[in-house]
Amino acid sequence: EAKANGRNNYQYFNQNMNVEVNRKCALTNDLSRAVEDKALEVYYQPQFNMQKKFIGMEALVRWNDPINGPIPPAEFIPMAEENGLILEIGQFVLETACRDVKELMNRGITDVKVAVNLSVRQFEENHLVEKVKKILEVTNLAPSMLTLEITENIAILDIADTISILEQMKSLGVQIAIDDFGTGYSSLSYLRTLPMDSVKLDRSFTTDLTADKKQATIVGAVIMMAHALELQVVGEGIETNEQMRFLEELGCDEFQGFLLGRPMPFADILELANQQ
Numbered sequence: 001e002a003k004a005n006g007r008n009n010y011q012y013f014n015q016n017m018n019v020e021v022n023r024k025c026a027l028t029n030d031l032s033r034a035v036e037d038k039a040l041e042v043y044y045q046p047q048f049n050m051q052k053k054f055i056g057m058e059a060l061v062r063w064n065d066p067i068n069g070p071i072p073p074a075e076f077i078p079m080a081e082e083n084g085l086i087l088e089i090g091q092f093v094l095e096t097a098c099r100d101v102k103e104l105m106n107r108g109i110t111d112v113k114v115a116v117n118l119s120v121r122q123f124e125e126n127h128l129v130e131k132v133k134k135i136l137e138v139t140n141l142a143p144s145m146l147t148l149e150i151t152e153n154i155a156i157l158d159i160a161d162t163i164s165i166l167e168q169m170k171s172l173g174v175q176i177a178i179d180d181f182g183t184g185y186s187s188l189s190y191l192r193t194l195p196m197d198s199v200k201l202d203r204s205f206t207t208d209l210t211a212d213k214k215q216a217t218i219v220g221a222v223i224m225m226a227h228a229l230e231l232q233v234v235g236e237g238i239e240t241n242e243q244m245r246f247l248e249e250l251g252c253d254e255f256q257g258f259l260l261g262r263p264m265p266f267a268d269i270l271e272l273a274n275q276q
């Protein structure tokens with residue numbers, strides 16, 4: 001009985017795995033085509049300072065497949081990292097983001113910066129710094145308008161290489177932020193070793209903030225520590241007024257979340273900027 005059951009479960013499991021593998025394979029092909037056809041888009045989520053001023057935006061790639069519909073980055077970015085497509089996608093997002101901020105500046109909006117997510121794979125690629133430099137030159141954008149977001153996944157790379165690349169970026173005039181800060185193992189040691197300008201508190205900090213007193217204490221301490229190291233702190237994933245109030249009170253410098261603005265097409269960003 002048990003044995004027969006086990007075998008059935010095994011077959012069932014196996015079939016599910018095949019479905020999953022086939023789906024992934026098909027999606028990979030679709031993604032290659034989407035990249036080729038330039039069918040990916042860049043959305044921007046606005047960021048605000050303590051005075052509620054619109055001061056920045058994070059570039060977030062979007063893939064709306066004509067057949068499968070919108071596919072979340074959490075699903076296709078890991079896939080793109082696996083097969084190397086992330087290099088082309090990363091280049092596209094960086095170029096688009098720089099061109100779009102330049103467009104804002106051309107329209108007289110000079111105080112909205114842009115942040116772009118970088119994948120570890122882009123760090124492994126040769127000439128990342130030269131590529132960034134080239135894009136800034138081609139788009140004629142002041143490097144200080146660009147922030148590059150890295151994650152703790154960077155830990156899998158050689159630390160000396162990482163520091164060297166980040167230092168070169170910083171001497172270009174580009175800013176560095178550490179994303180999803182506080183969830184990994186190495187968060188604290190990174191604050192000491194990597195050249196950085198800001199930390200983005202992981203969304204989980206924001207989520208638990210209002211329900212859990214200890215969590216609020218921890219977030220407050222993290223913000224104080226970041227400030228002592230002369231780093232700016234960005235609160236992410238703000239969905240409620242209460243979360244916003246907590247983060248303000250704890251000294252957070254910049255704010256991002258659905259409460260304040262969803263990721264949106266550049267046309268909507270223009271409108272938002274013009275309203276202010």
Ligand code: C2E
Pocket residue numbers: 045059060061072073074077090093117118119149179180236237238239256257258259263
């Ligand atoms: P991330 O860099 O931490 O970006 C923030 C994510 O949180 C975005 O998800 C954003 O839509 C979402 N978010 C913002 N505010 C809220 C909120 O109030 N509540 C909730 N529940 N979510 C919020 P998205 O766009 O789905 O991207 C997910 C992740 O995919 C990003 O996390 C980033 O790691 C990666 N990603 C997105 N675009 C790119 C890209 O161009 N290059 C690379 N390498 N990774 C990207």
Ligand code: MG
Pocket residue numbers: 058117149179
């Ligand atoms: Mg990010």
Ligand code: MG
Pocket residue numbers: 179180200202203236
């Ligand atoms: Mg984040």
Ligand code: MG
Pocket residue numbers: 179180
């Ligand atoms: Mg994330």
